[in-house]
Amino acid sequence: MIVVTDKEANQVSDALAVNRIDFDQQYLEKGAHGLMLMNSIPCSFLKDNSCTIYEHRFEGCREFPALHLAGFNQRLFTHFMHYDRCPIIFNVIERLKIVLNFENTLYND
Numbered sequence: 328m329i330v331v332t333d334k335e336a337n338q339v340s341d342a343l344a345v346n347r348i349d350f351d352q353q354y355l356e357k358g359a360h361g362l363m364l365m366n367s368i369p370c371s372f373l374k375d376n377s378c379t380i381y382e383h384r385f386e387g388c389r390e391f392p393a394l395h396l397a398g399f400n401q402r403l404f405t406h407f408m409h410y411d412r413c414p415i416i417f418n419v420i421e422r423l424k425i426v427l428n429f430e431n432t433l434y435n436d
């Protein structure tokens with residue numbers, strides 16, 4: 328799920344030469360408080376393992392997997408959801424297990 332700003336939606340719809348109403352209907356879901364979301368899996372813009380709007384991709388895509396941002400533990404669901412498909416997340420979680428002595432903690436408590 329990617330949060331899309333109004334500015335980003337305008338940029339991508341312009342790049343695709345699609346009017347904004349059609350773009351919103353085709354690609355966006357409206358969440359609470361007017362939040363706009365891209366929620367399709369696989370992403371509608373993914374083709375042949377490449378992003379077809381790469382130069383215009385959303386901030387949420389640019390930041391993914393966002394391990395460098397504050398609030399890591401508030402996004403654990405996302406991290407574990409992508410654990411088996413994102414090598415960056417996989418490697419970070421596996422490293423954390425070693426650093427935190429996860430296996431010994433799990434069996435010794």
Ligand code: SF4
Pocket residue numbers: 370371372373374377378379380381384385388
């Ligand atoms: S980077 Fe492109 S293909 Fe990947 S989720 Fe974002 S818009 Fe979709």
